[in-house]
Amino acid sequence: MENIANKVAVITGASSGLGAETARHLVEAGAKVALGARRLDRLEALARELGSDNATVFKVDVSEREQVQAFVDHAVATFGRIDVMINNAGVMPLAPLELLAFDDWNQCIDVNVKGVLWGIGAALPHFKAQKSGQFINVSSVAGHRVGPGGAIYSATKYAVRVISEALRQEVKPYNIRTTVLSPGAVDTELPGSVKAQEVAEGVAQFYAATAIPASSFARCVLFAMSQPEDVDINEILFRPTRQEL
Numbered sequence: 001m002e003n004i005a006n007k008v009a010v011i012t013g014a015s016s017g018l019g020a021e022t023a024r025h026l027v028e029a030g031a032k033v034a035l036g037a038r039r040l041d042r043l044e045a046l047a048r049e050l051g052s053d054n055a056t057v058f059k060v061d062v063s064e065r066e067q068v069q070a071f072v073d074h075a076v077a078t079f080g081r082i083d084v085m086i087n088n089a090g091v092m093p094l095a096p097l098e099l100l101a102f103d104d105w106n107q108c109i110d111v112n113v114k115g116v117l118w119g120i121g122a123a124l125p126h127f128k129a130q131k132s133g134q135f136i137n138v139s140s141v142a143g144h145r146v147g148p149g150g151a152i153y154s155a156t157k158y159a160v161r162v163i164s165e166a167l168r169q170e171v172k173p174y175n176i177r178t179t180v181l182s183p184g185a186v187d188t189e190l191p192g193s194v195k196a197q198e199v200a201e202g203v204a205q206f207y208a209a210t211a212i213p214a215s216s217f218a219r220c221v222l223f224a225m226s227q228p229e230d231v232d233i234n235e236i237l238f239r240p241t242r243q244e245l
C-alpha cells in the first residue's frame with residue numbers, strides 16, 4: 001500500500017466496528033491514528049493493541065462541535081499534523097415515522113449529519129493551511145435508497161453524500177481529496193442502535209444472514225488513501241455479494 005505510511009488519520013467512531021477495524025489496517029500499513037468515540041475504555045484497549053507510538057485516544061461526542069474541535073486539536077498536538085479525517089461515527093435507529101421516536105430522530109441527525117459537519121469544520125483549516133488532506137465521510141447503501149423505517153437514517157446518509165459533493169467542489173483550490181464510502185451490511189455493533197422492538201429483530205436476522213466482515217470497509221479506506229495525491233476517489237459503494245437491496 002503506497003501513500004499511507006506516516007500519514008495521520010483522525011477516526012470518529014473508533015471504539016467499535018468499522019472505525020476500529022480501519023484503525024488496525026491503517027497502523028498495519030504504517031499510519032498513525034487518533035481514535036475518538038464516547039466509550040473511552042474501548043478506545044484505550046484498542047490503543048494498547050496498536051501501540052502507544054501509533055495511536056492516541058480522545059473521548060468525544062461528535063454531536064458537540066467543541067468536542068470534535070478539541071479532538072482534532074488533540075490529534076494535531078500529538079502527531080504534529082493530520083492528513084485524513086474519517087467522519088465515521090453513526091447510529092441507525094431504524095423505525096417507522098408513526099412511532100414518533102422524536103429523540104431518536106434528533107440523535108440520528110445530530111450524530112450522522114452534524115457530527116460529519118463538525119468533523120469537516122475542525123479539519124478543514126488544517127488541510128487548507130497545508131494544501132493537502134483527505135476527508136473520508138461514511139454514508140451507506142441507505143444513502144442511495146430508502147425503504148420503510150429508513151426515513152431518518154437514509155435522510156442523514158443522503159445528506160452525507162450531498163455535503164461531501166459540495167465540499168469536493170469547494171476545496172479544489174486547496175488540493176484536498178474527498179471520499180464518500182457507502183457500505184452495505186457489514187458485521188458491526190450497528191444493529192444494536194435499532195431500538196424499535198418491531199424492527200430490531202428483522203434487522204438482526206438480516207445482518208446475521210447477510211453481513212460481511214469489517215475488513216471489507218477498511219480495505220476500501222486504504223484503497224482510497226493509497227492512490228497518488230492527484231487521484232481523488234470520490235465515491236465507493238459496496239455490498240455483500242449476497243445482499244439484494
Ligand SMILES: NC(=O)c1ccc[n+]([C@@H]2O[C@H](COP(=O)([O-])OP(=O)(O)OC[C@H]3O[C@@H](n4cnc5c(N)ncnc54)[C@H](OP(=O)(O)O)[C@@H]3O)[C@@H](O)[C@H]2O)c1
Pocket residue numbers: 012013014015016017018019036037038039040042060061062063088089090091092111138139140141142182183184185186187188189190191193
Ligand atoms: N455496519 C454496517 O452495515 C454499515 C452500513 C452502512 C453504513 N454504516 C455506517 O458506518 C459507520 C460506523 O458504524 P459501524 O457499522 O461501525 O457501527 P458500530 O460498531 O455501532 O460503531 C459506531 C461507532 O460510532 C460511535 N458513535 C455513536 N454515537 C456517537 C457519538 N454521539 N459521538 C461519538 N461517537 C459516536 C460509536 O462509539 P461510542 O458508542 O463509543 O461513542 C462507535 O464507535 C456509521 O456511520 C454507520 O452508519 C455501517
